[in-house]
Amino acid sequence: GESVGLHLPTLSVQEGDNSIINCAYSNSASDYFIWYKQESGKGPQFIIDIRSNMDKRQGQRVTVLLNKTVKHLSLQIAATQPGDSAVYFCAETPAGGTSYGKLTFGQGTILTVHP
Amino acid sequence: DSGVTQTPKHLITATGQRVTLRCSPRSGDLSVYWYQQSLDQGLQFLIHYYNGEERAKGNILERFSAQQFPDLHSELNLSSLELGDSALYFCASSVTTGPTGELFFGEGSRLTVL
Numbered sequence A: 001g002e003s004v005g006l007h008l009p010t011l012s013v014q015e016g017d018n019s020i021i022n023c024a025y026s027n028s029a030s031d032y033f034i035w036y037k038q039e040s041g042k043g044p045q046f047i048i049d050i051r052s053n054m055d056k057r058q059g060q061r062v063t064v065l066l067n068k069t070v071k072h073l074s075l076q077i078a079a080t081q082p083g084d085s086a087v088y089f090c091a092e093t094p095a096g097g098t099s100y101g102k103l104t105f106g107q108g109t110i111l112t113v114h115p
Numbered sequence B: 001d002s003g004v005t006q007t008p009k010h011l012i013t014a015t016g017q018r019v020t021l022r023c024s025p026r027s028g029d030l031s032v033y034w035y036q037q038s039l040d041q042g043l044q045f046l047i048h049y050y051n052g053e054e055r056a057k058g059n060i061l062e063r064f065s066a067q068q069f070p071d072l073h074s075e076l077n078l079s080s081l082e083l084g085d086s087a088l089y090f091c092a093s094s095v096t097t098g099p100t101g102e103l104f105f106g107e108g109s110r111l112t113v114l
Helices: none
Strands: A009-013 A018-024 A032-038 A046-052 A056-058 A060-066 A071-076 A086-092 A108-112 B003-007 B012-013 B017-026 B029-036 B044-051 B054-059 B064-068 B074-078 B087-094 B110-114
Touching: A009 A018, A018 A108, A032 A060, A032 A071, A046 A056, A056 B044, A071 A086, A108 B029, B003 B087, B012 B017, B017 B087, B017 B110, B029 B074, B044 B064, B044 B074, B074 B087
Parallel strands: A009 A108, B012 B110
Antiparallel strands: A018 A071, A032 A046, A032 A086, A056 A060, A060 A071, A086 A108, B003 B017, B017 B074, B029 B044, B029 B087, B044 B054, B064 B074, B087 B110
16 A cells, blocks of 8 residues: 555554544644545545634544643544554644645554454 | 546656646635655645635745646646655645635645656
8 A cells, every 4th residue: 555654653453442543733823633544545535623722523433632732632433444444644724824725744643453 | 536636646757857747626626735745754735726826835846836727627747856756746625725624635646756
């Protein structure tokens, strides 16, 4: 598959387990924090985002937690499935302005789900 | 399928050459973004166009340029290519300029410079 880094953090889980992927961000002024998933040979795919004035947001099988005190973002995936195996990136948008799509991406975490 | 189309999928060329990467955004999306993904730099924002106008620039080299045409497709031109330009180049689109972090990415164009 596509390799996006030589030394990415990795997380290996069993199918059915819950997964937690962590990210430290740098810009306290960012408006949105986002999680993307990138499968081998594909472009990043949006999973969920959270606005900076929120602490928690839930989606389908995913929950994003934002801790602004320690500049920490996490993605929780419930009942992880083999199809969740991918590289997961956190990203942040600029603070205001006219280009929210000017994302700053983290280095990524490789999630491997074993059947 | 994100609805964003990029061509070519793969491109091999020599140093010093010039290439053009093409992107068709999702139907109705006015914003087009270009990103570069390499092993050492990760995913990096290059440039954003909205309805034909440049809206934001990232760490895009002077040898690189882009434009968005009236039909909203975009092209990224890379010239005087160097070995270090070898990377995956992604185009993404969105309906508006914000506020949202949701972009729709194409499958990328893999550029190899020999």
